[in-house]
Amino acid sequence: MLGAPLSRIIRKILTARPVKCQRGGRKFCRAFQSGFPHGKRRSSSNPGLYVWVMRMSRLFARTLRDDPADAEVDSYRLLARGGYIRRVASGIYAWLPLGDRVLRKASEIVREEMDAAGAQEMVLPIIQPLELWQRSGRDGAYGPLMFRLEDRKETGFCLSPTAEEVITSLVSGELSSYRDLPVNLYQINWKYRDELRPRFGLLRAREFLMKDAYSFDTDVDGLRLAYKQMYDAYTRIFERCGLTFRAVEAQSGEIGGDINHEFMAVAAVGEDDFVWCRNCDYAANVEAATRAAPAADLPSVVPVMEEVHTPDMPGIALVANFLGVEPSAMLKCIAFEVDGQIGLALVPGDDEVNEYALGRALAPRSVRLLGDDDFAAHPELPKGYIGPNHPSASVVVADEVLVTRPGPWVTGANRVDHHVRNALLGRDFNVDTFAPLATVTTGDACPRCGAELSVDRGIEVGHVFQLGTKYAEALGALYTDESGEQHPMVMGCYGIGVSRVIAAVAEEHHDEHGLAWPRAIAPFDVHVVALPGRGDAGASVVAAAEQLCAALEEAGVDVLYDDRDASPGVKFADADLLGMPVQLVVGAKGVGRGVVEVKHRKTGERTELPLDDPPAIAATVLGR
RNA sequence: CGGGGAGUGGCGCAGCGGUAGCGCACCUGCUUUGGGGGCAGGAGGCCGGGGGUUCGAAUCCCCCCUCCCCGACCA
Numbered sequence: 001m002l003g004a005p006l007s008r009i010i011r012k013i014l015t016a017r018p019v020k021c022q023r024g025g026r027k028f029c030r031a032f033q034s035g036f037p038h039g040k041r042r043s044s045s046n047p048g049l050y051v052w053v054m055r056m057s058r059l060f061a062r063t064l065r066d067d068p069a070d071a072e073v074d075s076y077r078l079l080a081r082g083g084y085i086r087r088v089a090s091g092i093y094a095w096l097p098l099g100d101r102v103l104r105k106a107s108e109i110v111r112e113e114m115d116a117a118g119a120q121e122m123v124l125p126i127i128q129p130l131e132l133w134q135r136s137g138r139d140g141a142y143g144p145l146m147f148r149l150e151d152r153k154e155t156g157f158c159l160s161p162t163a164e165e166v167i168t169s170l171v172s173g174e175l176s177s178y179r180d181l182p183v184n185l186y187q188i189n190w191k192y193r194d195e196l197r198p199r200f201g202l203l204r205a206r207e208f209l210m211k212d213a214y215s216f217d218t219d220v221d222g223l224r225l226a227y228k229q230m231y232d233a234y235t236r237i238f239e240r241c242g243l244t245f246r247a248v249e250a251q252s253g254e255i256g257g258d259i260n261h262e263f264m265a266v267a268a269v270g271e272d273d274f275v276w277c278r279n280c281d282y283a284a285n286v287e288a289a290t291r292a293a294p295a296a297d298l299p300s301v302v303p304v305m306e307e308v309h310t311p312d313m314p315g316i317a318l319v320a321n322f323l324g325v326e327p328s329a330m331l332k333c334i335a336f337e338v339d340g341q342i343g344l345a346l347v348p349g350d351d352e353v354n355e356y357a358l359g360r361a362l363a364p365r366s367v368r369l370l371g372d373d374d375f376a377a378h379p380e381l382p383k384g385y386i387g388p389n390h391p392s393a394s395v396v397v398a399d400e401v402l403v404t405r406p407g408p409w410v411t412g413a414n415r416v417d418h419h420v421r422n423a424l425l426g427r428d429f430n431v432d433t434f435a436p437l438a439t440v441t442t443g444d445a446c447p448r449c450g451a452e453l454s455v456d457r458g459i460e461v462g463h464v465f466q467l468g469t470k471y472a473e474a475l476g477a478l479y480t481d482e483s484g485e486q487h488p489m490v491m492g493c494y495g496i497g498v499s500r501v502i503a504a505v506a507e508e509h510h511d512e513h514g515l516a517w518p519r520a521i522a523p524f525d526v527h528v529v530a531l532p533g534r535g536d537a538g539a540s541v542v543a544a545a546e547q548l549c550a551a552l553e554e555a556g557v558d559v560l561y562d563d564r565d566a567s568p569g570v571k572f573a574d575a576d577l578l579g580m581p582v583q584l585v586v587g588a589k590g591v592g593r594g595v596v597e598v599k600h601r602k603t604g605e606r607t608e609l610p611l612d613d614p615p616a617i618a619a620t621v622l623g624r
Numbered sequence: 625c626g627g628g629g630a631g632u633g634g635c636g637c638a639g640c641g642g643u644a645g646c647g648c649a650c651c652u653g654c655u656u657u658g659g660g661g662g663c664a665g666g667a668g669g670c671c672g673g674g675g676g677u678u679c680g681a682a683u684c685c686c687c688c689c690u691c692c693c694c695g696a697c698c699a
Contacts, residue, residue, distance in 0.1 A: 260696095
C-alpha cells in the first residue's frame, strides 16, 4: 500500500492533466534556474510540450568547431557539432537536451497522427523472452541481428528488434471475439539490432527509436482498411516533418504476396535506389520500375540491311562513335541463360537490361545473365558482336520500345569485328516477347503521366506491411466469429524509424553553416540572440531581450535564448549551426531604434520588427 | 565476416627509442564587441589494455580490446 502522502501526490499527478503533459523541461528549468519563471502554457507548435525559454548559458550542450573525425554524413556531423547527440559506442548515441527536444517533437507528430487514425498507444517491453521468437520461427531468421542476453537462471532473452511476437502473444490473451476487433496498437520505443555494420550516424544505428504499430482484423478487407489508414497517416507524418518522400511499392520478399510499401525520403546518403516521378505520385524500386516508351519517328523506307566491318569494337560506345550514330540508334543484345538454353534480351544501346524485369518477363523460369566464363564456354556467341537473329537463341525478349520502333538499328552481325546497319524488326529479325526490360534512368518518362522520372537514393523512414495470419497462427491469436468458429486474426504491421526520420530531416534541411529545421521538428521555434556589447547600452539590450523572451513565451513560442557572454561572431555561428527556423537578434543598434532583427534561417531573409509589438513578432516566428 | 586504417588532455591532431606537444574548447586577468577577435597567465594526459625487448618504450615486437572506412542486412 502506498502511504497517504504518496498516493495523494500520485492522484494529483494523474488527475491534474493528461499524462503526456508531464513532458517538457519545466521541472528541470525551475530546479536549475536555467529558464524563465513561467506559467503552464502549451507549445503552440507542439501541444504535448510545455513552452519555455531555454537559456544557452545553462543548456547542456557544447557546440564543436571541428567536425568529429568519424563524421561521414551531414546529419551526424551537424547533430554532433551542434550538441544534439553524442556517440557513446558504435551505432549507439546519447541524445542531449536539444536532441531530445527534436525526438519529442517528431514523436509527438507521430503520436497525433496515429491517435487520429484510431490507433492506441501502449508500451511493450524491450526485453523479450526468446521463447516467443522460437515459437514464431524467427529466432533463427533474425539470428545474429538480435542482441541476446540471459538472466541469472540462464533463461534466454533478446532486446526487441521489433515486436510482432510480443504483441501477437499479448493480443491472443486479451481478445478472443470478432466483437473485439479491429484493433490497432502502437508504441514508440527503443529498438535494438546488432547491425553488421552500423554507419551513417543515426541512419544505421544499433539502438534507434521506432514507432511500431500492429493492426488486428477479422478479415482481409479489414486489414486493407487499416493499411490504408496507416498509409495515409504516414503520408501526413512525413509531410509534417518536412521530408521529400515517396511511398514505394516494395518487392514482396520471400513471404510472397504480402503487400508492403516503403516510405523513402530522398537523400544522397540513402542506401536504396528508387525511381519517382516529380509530377505525379508514381514511385517504385529500380528493380520494379517501368517507363513510358519514348515516341519514335519512323522512316518510311528502311534500306536493306548491310554488314559493316567494325574491327576490335566490342561495345556500344566504340561502334556508335566509329559509325557516327547515337548509342540510342544501336540495339544491344544481351545473352542470358534460361532453363539451360540461350536467350537474348534486346534494349536500345543507351539502356541497360534490368535483370529483375527480364526475370519477370520469363517467369516462372529462372534467368541468369551470361558472365565471362559462359562466353568462354560458348564460342558461337561473340560477345560485343551478337545480333538479334542469332541462331543459338531459343527465345528473344525485347524491350517494349521495339513495338513502336522496329528499326532501323545498328547491331551485332553475330561475327567478330562485324556489325550490321538497317536491321529491321519483322524483316531482319524477330522477337518472341515484348516486355519492359530497360532499367529506368533519370530522364525517362513516367509510365503514368509521362513527366520526367528521377532515380535517387532514399532513406527508408517507414514501412507498412500486410502481414496476414502468419504470426496469428504461430502464436495462437485466434478469434471466434459470429457462428462460433475460430480463425486466426489478420494482421498488419507498420513501422517508422523516428530517430532515423530526424537524421533524414537533417540530411534534407541543412546548408554549409549548419542545420535548418522545419519548425515542426525544431527543438525551439526561435533563437533569440542578445548582443549587449560592453557599452552603456548593454543593460538595456539585455532587458529588451529578456522581455522579448518572456513575451514570446507568453504567446506560446518555444525560445532558445543566447544569453551567453560571448562575442557576436560566436553567437551568430552557433545560431546558424543549431538551426532554429527563426533568429531574433537583439542588439544595441536595433534596441536604440526600438527594433529587433528577424532572420529566417532557411532563406537568409532579414527583416525588422518593432520591439514593442511582441504579438507581431510571435506571429512572424510562428509563420502566421 | 572478408579487406583497409586508427587508438596520445573534452574535441581535432602532431610526435614514432632519451623531460609529452599543437589548435579548438576550458579557468584567471586585461582588451575587443554585428559573423567563431587579441594579449598574458593557468589547469587538465597510467600516450586503449596486457605481456615482452631495452640502461631507458607513446615510439620496437607479440597478444587482446575498441573504433572508423570499403563490400553482404533494414526502421
